[in-house]
Each structure stands twice: as structure tokens, then as C-alpha cells.
Amino acid sequence: MSEPDLQDQRDLPTLVDPSKLREMPTTARGVRTREALVAAARRVFERDGFINSRLTDITAEAKCSIGSFYTYFESKDEIFAAVMQAAQDDMLHPGLPRVDSDPSNVAAILDASNRAYVEAYKRNAKLNLLLEQVATIDPEFRKLRVARGAAFAERNARWIKRLQDEGYADPELDPYMTARALSPMLGRMAYHAFALEDDSLDEDAIVATATVVWMNALGIPKDGTKRA
The missing domain is CATH 1.10.10.60 (Homeodomain-like)
Known part of the structure; x- marks a missing residue:
């Protein structure tokens, strides 16, 4: 790292x-x-x-x-x-990027980051479910969760901005709003799969689907090349 x-x-x-x-x-x-x-x-x-x-x-x-x-x-x-x-260090998923510094490796970066998130969520599934409960009854804890979610989005937004600057991602996207739209998607899939124990959701399928959705949403060509 x-x-x-x-x-x-x-x-x-x-x-x-x-x-x-x-x-x-x-x-x-x-x-x-x-x-x-x-x-x-x-x-x-x-x-x-x-x-x-x-x-x-x-x-x-x-x-x-x-x-x-x-x-x-x-x-x-x-x-x-x-x-x-x-528990919070173990619950802290690695974020983006985590494979290498080459943005052309975006598919591998996304796949590795999504998998790290899913594995961390799975290890702490019951605790994540507990967080949902406590956030509804404790305003101070809810504020801490909101601040942490915003910080995760800002971290991912910096990576999206870099992809835009280097010609890989759609330059018309707002990096922060895009991160706020895409980041919760994986969280909700993991929540249903592991906290709610929805057997219809497979770990590998969750990671693969999230990676493709991120690639498509960012407008990155499937071969990882720069946009025309």
C-alpha cells in the first residue's frame, strides 16, 4: 500500500x-x-x-x-x-485503487477492491446488521456513520477524477456524486447477501456484477483503453 x-x-x-x-x-x-x-x-x-x-x-x-x-x-x-x-479496522475496506498505480488496470483494480470490500463485510456481517439498528436510535452514532460514508465517497471520487484526467472515464460525470451513487450499490448487495443471508446472491457474482456496473457507469471501454 x-x-x-x-x-x-x-x-x-x-x-x-x-x-x-x-x-x-x-x-x-x-x-x-x-x-x-x-x-x-x-x-x-x-x-x-x-x-x-x-x-x-x-x-x-x-x-x-x-x-x-x-x-x-x-x-x-x-x-x-x-x-x-x-472492530472498525477490520471493517475498513481498502478502497480504490489497491492493485497498482497504473490506471489502465482499472478492471483489475475495481475487481480487487470490490472483493476486498465484500470479504470484509462478510467477516463482519452480523456487526454490520447491528450498525443499521443502532443508527436508527442513536443520533450521534448516525452522524458518525454519515461522516464516514461521505469520507469513503470522497476517497473514491479522487480516484474517479484521476481516471477522468487521464482519459479513461467519462469527463462529464461529477466524481463525488458518481461515487455516492455507485459505492452504496455494493454495500446493499453485501448487506442482503450476508447480513440478511439471502442465498440467491453469490459472492463471486456480486463482485463481478459490481465491477461491470462500475466500468459501464464510468464509461470506461471494456478493454481498459482510454476513451476515443
């Missing part, structure tokens, strides 16, 4: 409000206990949903007391933020 790509990763907004998290424990035992609670909370949240999950369910899953819970967290909201903090 190039330095600009790494900067793109660092610039993406977090899904976690840092003010909702306490400082990490200073002892090895404290770290282990906190990690066990976070892992247990993720399992309970994914199993029961955020609304129906109880602190007693989390402590039972972690095999610790409610007193131990309050040593590290003060509420369900706070441990949810900790779950998101632990």
Missing part, C-alpha cells in the same frame, strides 16, 4: 466517539478482563441486537461479575463503542 493510500486510511472518520471510552487498564489482568468483556459484548449484541441486550447477558457471556463490568465500562453505550473501536 502506498503512502497516499495509508493517509487515506488515517483520514477516514472513526465510528467511535472517543469521549465515550475510558482509558485502557494499566495492568495485564485488566487488559485481559476488558478484552473478554468486549468480545463477549460483541457476541451478545450480534445475537440479541443492541436494544434487547442486557448487561447481565454480557457479564454472563464473559464469565465475570457485574462489578467487574463497571470497573471498565459505565453503560451499554460505552461497551458498544468499545466493540466498534475493536
